[in-house]
Amino acid sequence: MKTGIYPGCSLNGSARDYNESVFALAEAFSLKLEQVSDWNCCGATAAHNLNKDLSLALPSRILSLAEQNGIDEIVVPCAACYNRLTVTQTELRKDPELKNRITGIIEMDYKGTSRIINVIEWIDKYITPNLEGRIVKPFSHKVACYYGCLLVRPYKVLNYDRPEDPQSMDLAMSKAGAEPIYYPFKTECCGAGLSISRTDIVSKLSGKIIEDAESRDAEAIIVACPMCHSNLDMRRNDINKYWGKEFTIPVLFVTQVIGLAIGLPAKKVGLNRHFVDVKVN
Amino acid sequence: MARIGVFICHCGENISATVDCVKVAETIGKLKHVALSVDYKYMCSDPGQTIIKDAIKEHKLTGVVVSACSPRMHEPTFRRACAEAGLNPFMCEMANLREHCSWVHEKNDLTTAKAIDIVRTQVEKVKLNHELQPIKVPVTKTALVIGGGIAGIQAALDIANTGHKVVMVERSPSIGGHMSQLSETFPTLDCSQCILTPRMVEVAQHPNITLYTYAEIESVEGFIGNFKVKVRKKAKSLDEKICTGCGLCTTKCPQKKIPNEFEQGMGMRPAIYIPFPQAVPNKPVIDREHCTYYIKGKCKVCEIVCPIKAIRFDQPDEILDLDIGAIVIATGFDIKHADFFPEYGYGKYKDVIDGLQFERLASASGPTAGAILRPSDGQVPKNIVFVACAGSRDPAKGIEYCSKICCMYTAKHAMLYKHKVHEGKAHIFYMDIRAAGKNYEEFVRRAIEEDHVDYIRGRISTIYEKNGKLIVKGADTLLGAQPVEIEADMVVLATAGVASSGAEELAQKLHVSYDSHKFFAEAHPKLKPVETNTAGIFLAGACQNPKDIPDSVSQASGAAVKVAALFSQDELTREPLVAFVNRMAPPLYTTCVGCFLCQSVCPYQAIEREEFKTRDGKLIKAVAKINEGLCQGCGTCVALCRSKSIDLHGYSNHQVYAEVMALLNEY
Numbered sequence: 001m002k003t004g005i006y007p008g009c010s011l012n013g014s015a016r017d018y019n020e021s022v023f024a025l026a027e028a029f030s031l032k033l034e035q036v037s038d039w040n041c042c043g044a045t046a047a048h049n050l051n052k053d054l055s056l057a058l059p060s061r062i063l064s065l066a067e068q069n070g071i072d073e074i075v076v077p078c079a080a081c082y083n084r085l086t087v088t089q090t091e092l093r094k095d096p097e098l099k100n101r102i103t104g105i106i107e108m109d110y111k112g113t114s115r116i117i118n119v120i121e122w123i124d125k126y127i128t129p130n131l132e133g134r135i136v137k138p139f140s141h142k143v144a145c146y147y148g149c150l151l152v153r154p155y156k157v158l159n160y161d162r163p164e165d166p167q168s169m170d171l172a173m174s175k176a177g178a179e180p181i182y183y184p185f186k187t188e189c190c191g192a193g194l195s196i197s198r199t200d201i202v203s204k205l206s207g208k209i210i211e212d213a214e215s216r217d218a219e220a221i222i223v224a225c226p227m228c229h230s231n232l233d234m235r236r237n238d239i240n241k242y243w244g245k246e247f248t249i250p251v252l253f254v255t256q257v258i259g260l261a262i263g264l265p266a267k268k269v270g271l272n273r274h275f276v277d278v279k280v281n
Numbered sequence: 282m283a284r285i286g287v288f289i290c291h292c293g294e295n296i297s298a299t300v301d302c303v304k305v306a307e308t309i310g311k312l313k314h315v316a317l318s319v320d321y322k323y324m325c326s327d328p329g330q331t332i333i334k335d336a337i338k339e340h341k342l343t344g345v346v347v348s349a350c351s352p353r354m355h356e357p358t359f360r361r362a363c364a365e366a367g368l369n370p371f372m373c374e375m376a377n378l379r380e381h382c383s384w385v386h387e388k389n390d391l392t393t394a395k396a397i398d399i400v401r402t403q404v405e406k407v408k409l410n411h412e413l414q415p416i417k418v419p420v421t422k423t424a425l426v427i428g429g430g431i432a433g434i435q436a437a438l439d440i441a442n443t444g445h446k447v448v449m450v451e452r453s454p455s456i457g458g459h460m461s462q463l464s465e466t467f468p469t470l471d472c473s474q475c476i477l478t479p480r481m482v483e484v485a486q487h488p489n490i491t492l493y494t495y496a497e498i499e500s501v502e503g504f505i506g507n508f509k510v511k512v513r514k515k516a517k518s519l520d521e522k523i524c525t526g527c528g529l530c531t532t533k534c535p536q537k538k539i540p541n542e543f544e545q546g547m548g549m550r551p552a553i554y555i556p557f558p559q560a561v562p563n564k565p566v567i568d569r570e571h572c573t574y575y576i577k578g579k580c581k582v583c584e585i586v587c588p589i590k591a592i593r594f595d596q597p598d599e600i601l602d603l604d605i606g607a608i609v610i611a612t613g614f615d616i617k618h619a620d621f622f623p624e625y626g627y628g629k630y631k632d633v634i635d636g637l638q639f640e641r642l643a644s645a646s647g648p649t650a651g652a653i654l655r656p657s658d659g660q661v662p663k664n665i666v667f668v669a670c671a672g673s674r675d676p677a678k679g680i681e682y683c684s685k686i687c688c689m690y691t692a693k694h695a696m697l698y699k700h701k702v703h704e705g706k707a708h709i710f711y712m713d714i715r716a717a718g719k720n721y722e723e724f725v726r727r728a729i730e731e732d733h734v735d736y737i738r739g740r741i742s743t744i745y746e747k748n749g750k751l752i753v754k755g756a757d758t759l760l761g762a763q764p765v766e767i768e769a770d771m772v773v774l775a776t777a778g779v780a781s782s783g784a785e786e787l788a789q790k791l792h793v794s795y796d797s798h799k800f801f802a803e804a805h806p807k808l809k810p811v812e813t814n815t816a817g818i819f820l821a822g823a824c825q826n827p828k829d830i831p832d833s834v835s836q837a838s839g840a841a842v843k844v845a846a847l848f849s850q851d852e853l854t855r856e857p858l859v860a861f862v863n864r865m866a867p868p869l870y871t872t873c874v875g876c877f878l879c880q881s882v883c884p885y886q887a888i889e890r891e892e893f894k895t896r897d898g899k900l901i902k903a904v905a906k907i908n909e910g911l912c913q914g915c916g917t918c919v920a921l922c923r924s925k926s927i928d929l930h931g932y933s934n935h936q937v938y939a940e941v942m943a944l945l946n947e948y
Contacts, residue, residue: 215748
């Protein structure tokens with residue numbers, strides 16, 4: 001079984017902290033993650049709003065490359081990439097004619113055999129079973145697990161966790177010593193791509209997510225999506241200005257929390273790159 | 282020699298628009314043994330039938346093929362016409378040119394060619410038909426009503442009042458059903474119990490009705506007029522004959538923490554209990570699953586306190602064998618509960634309740650004696666939200682249908698709330714208001730205009746708890762999908778009505794069909810809404826689909842009339858299209874070797890064992906025999922028989938072979 005990783009644009013840019021923490025965990029647990037060679041953009045939100053063929057061709061090229069690399073299982077840490085890759089695989093599996101057209105466009109063989117997993121599934125499979133005895137600094141804080149929209153939806157395609165009130169991240173966090181709180185904003189919209197064009201909307205929506213977590217005495221918001229992270233962390237100044245409040249709750253990636261719990265230094269998991277100071281550990 | 286008459290119907294333009302009927306008649310007329318082949322605009326009309334009758338007499342026909350619509354439509358009509366002209370009705374066959382040809386094809390030569398082929402097969406078949414005589418079976422004039430809700434009660438009383446015997450079987454300890462749980466009823470706001478309980482008592486006291494509560498259907502065999510039903514009478518653990526229903530045992534039972542089903546889990550009951558004060562019969566049962574004696578082997582407090590020593594801990598279940606002529610299914614419905622809705626918290630918020638729970642809160646005999654108090658802390662909710670269509674009309678939830686009763690009972694709930702909490706605010710989120718019923722629309726307008734209920738057209742995306750309030754998020758689609766957020770103290774979900782638990786199992790026992798939602802299926806959606814596809818079994822009430830009280834009662838009376846009509850005859854006539862085992866002279870008797878494989882595949886338990894014996898009683902041969910009363914003519918045994926000893930009257934192997942050969946051979 002060969003496990004690969006598709007980083008997507010975020011993990012090399014705005015979410016380098018996420019990337020660093022994923023690889024730090026891989027190193028700590030001696031897990032191999034081979035990057036898909038010559039990868040391209042997954043199309044994100046833009047492609048499927050403009051051109052359906054393009055939105056399927058881009059991810060199918062990535063999946064074809066993974067097949068060429070002999071990768072059986074691809075970890076896709078970014079929730080948007082995870083969603084696009086899985087949607088593509090499902091659509092091409094359902095419709096052989098569409099598959100023929102798309103493989104014609106990318107001029108590559110495509111079998112659709114690679115298993116696409118998100119970062120929580122990767123943790124569940126390779127890290128939590130080996131976590132016993134490795135926790136040196138339990139992350140003993142109240143945490144609000146924020147899944148966002150793309151990790152669990154659409155349920156019929158992803159078939160992962162429950163679309164309302166998902167549990168997988170809460171479970172992983174309790175294994176790392178944290179105390180997940182009751183949090184009804186788990187899958188509310190953070191504003192997503194409007195981060196660039198309508199910062200005011202992001203400020204409003206992300207602000208609600210943060211406000212509710214703070215009001216329930218959470219000490220950190222945990223995410224598994226670079227977009228969610230940048231909206232809740234990078235846009236914090238805008239949010240505070242919009243709401244006229246001083247929200248201070250830090251936002252951590254699920255991988256960072258586990259990294260800290262097994263004793264990795266803050267810098268190793270990229271905490272130094274956050275806009276909102278992480279004082280919890 | 283066979284003399285076959287063929288009658289081609291145009292069915293107005295239904296057939297003739299795509300099939301060249303004149304050409305079909307001409308072509309068929311040239312076939313061997315066809316004495317006459319004519320076409321006519323409406324064969325089923327009086328003049329059309331006269332053509333057939335005259336032809337039978339004039340041409341001394343031995344067989345008739347009517348080429349028209351589906352035999353389901355007019356086979357009885359034409360067979361009757363043949364019989365009137367002196368021809369055995371089973372010498373008449375139908376070729377289906379409408380459903381099988383003209384309706385499904387374009388007008389062209391191939392369509393006409395197919396029509397000719399269809400008629401030819403029937404001509405070949407009818408040549409091999411034999412004269413058959415209808416089978417007569419007796420009728421047991423006792424009806425079984427399954428379910429003791431308002432539909433079952435109405436059906437039982439109506440049948441009993443025609444003078445026939447009725448057995449009512451109800452699985453819970455009391456009859457009354459969901460209607461007994463309701464507070465007031467729409468659109469008149471009269472008290473549900475007040476109108477229901479007299480009828481419950483009438484059932485118990487009616488000389489023609491035998492009531493078995495705490496009982497379930499074990500198995501059903503037989504056929505219309507002659508069902509054999511086994512009923513399991515679950516042990517009530519007391520002697521009903523001597524119990525006076527004083528209720529002392531129920532007050533002394535130390536186990537008091539069992540969620541009360543009648544109160545929808547909002548109250549508690551003891552292990553020995555009477556479901557509600559007006560229960561019929563008003564005698565307790567012991568719930569063995571929760572009784573301390575049955576769990577731990579000691580307690581017996583009820584036995585000690587019972588003044589007449591009626592408790593029977595070792596009472597076994599009783600199996601009753603009943604002879605039944607007709608069955609009315611009235612098993613009612615269930616509702617989805619709040620835990621079906623992840624977006625509303627999977628049932629974890631105590632103050633998010635379902636409609637039946639609200640009925641109990643509003644009921645004078647309910648856990649709060651009619652005061653609207655929220656379950657979490659017993660406070661009066663100042664702001665209440667009702668959600669119509671919770672689950673219903675939602676394909677994502679797997680429930681595409683409208684549950685029909687929710688629009689009305691939600692309006693009623695909001696009204697009852699406003700009548701009891703004058704300063705309170707009631708909001709209703711709805712998709713459409715479906716108030717099609719006598720005085721229904723007026724009732725909804727009253728809720729809006731007189732009681733100032735706030736109707737918001739839109740759906741709820743989520744409900745969550747914050748600072749002791751339920752935050753209800755939705756959209757007002759009449760204001761351009763503007764987001765709405767309400768801080769509610771209590772939320773009532775008008776959850777979807779679904780089939781009663783165990784409906785599927787019961788349907789299989791009864792051999793009646795049911796739909797994908799496990800509701801019992803009617804024989805025809807418009808013209809046979811009361812019948813099932815199994816003769817002698819009828820439907821009443823919400824076991825067919827969600828229904829309100831007036832509809833359930835009307836249908837129950839309809840079912841009762843069907844039963845009464847059936848019981849008005851002493852004998853039933855059945856079509857003789859049944860299987861038979863061949864017979865020949867001794868010493869062979871039959872080619873059947875007695876392997877009885879047919880017995881195991883017969884879906885109707887219609888195959889019996891027949892023994893041939895010598896005069897001194899020595900067994901010569903044991904072979905299969907078909908019970909003509911039970912056989913439905915499905916032909917499974919015919920296909921399975923290894924020695925080709927079984928055949929089917931009207932559809933013999935020989936005839937089917939002739940049909941196939943007619944299609945394969947040139948003409």
